[in-house]
Amino acid sequence: MRSCHRRPRKERTIKTKLFVGNLTFGTTQGELEALFGTIGVVRSVFLPTDRTTGRPRGFAFVEFDQSASAAEAIQKLDGYDLNGRNLRINEAQEKSRSPGGFGRSPGDFSDGGPPMGMPPRRMKSKGSRRNLRARKRSL
Numbered sequence: 001m002r003s004c005h006r007r008p009r010k011e012r013t014i015k016t017k018l019f020v021g022n023l024t025f026g027t028t029q030g031e032l033e034a035l036f037g038t039i040g041v042v043r044s045v046f047l048p049t050d051r052t053t054g055r056p057r058g059f060a061f062v063e064f065d066q067s068a069s070a071a072e073a074i075q076k077l078d079g080y081d082l083n084g085r086n087l088r089i090n091e092a093q094e095k096s097r098s099p100g101g102f103g104r105s106p107g108d109f110s111d112g113g114p115p116m117g118m119p120p121r122r123m124k125s126k127g128s129r130r131n132l133r134a135r136k137r138s139l
Contacts, residue, residue, distance in 0.1 A: 015091065018062045018073060020088070021088040022085050024058075027047070027056065027060075027083055031083075032062060039076065040065065040068075041065040041069065043065050045063075046060060074091070
């Protein structure tokens with residue numbers, strides 16, 4: 001018999017990585033390195049860009065060498081005015097792996113089956129759709 005034991009969902013934080021929001025589109029990686037470098041040793045700065053336009057998306061991720069520096073940056077720089085906007089700084093949350101999205105069929109559950117108490121989903125047969133199309137053509 002298979003055990004259906006589930007782990008409780010818990011948001012995990014990355015203690016040295018920060019999310020920096022409310023950036024202007026003109027903010028550069030160098031500006032962020034200089035600003036956060038006043039707090040501690042910056043390991044990396046990631047400034048994601050829009051795929052279609054190529055301009056920054058208005059947020060960044062800054063990673064420090066030590067968690068104490070990250071905590072100090074949150075305390076000192078949250079609400080700091082950079083290029084006319086108040087920064088929003090939080091600990092970065094690990095990307096959640098939620099089911100759904102493109103490429104999944106309605107009955108596909110990657111974790112082994114449907115959640116407890118939920119009956120398995122059944123695919124609707126295509127016959128009813130085909131017959132509907134045939135009826136529309138005959139009108």
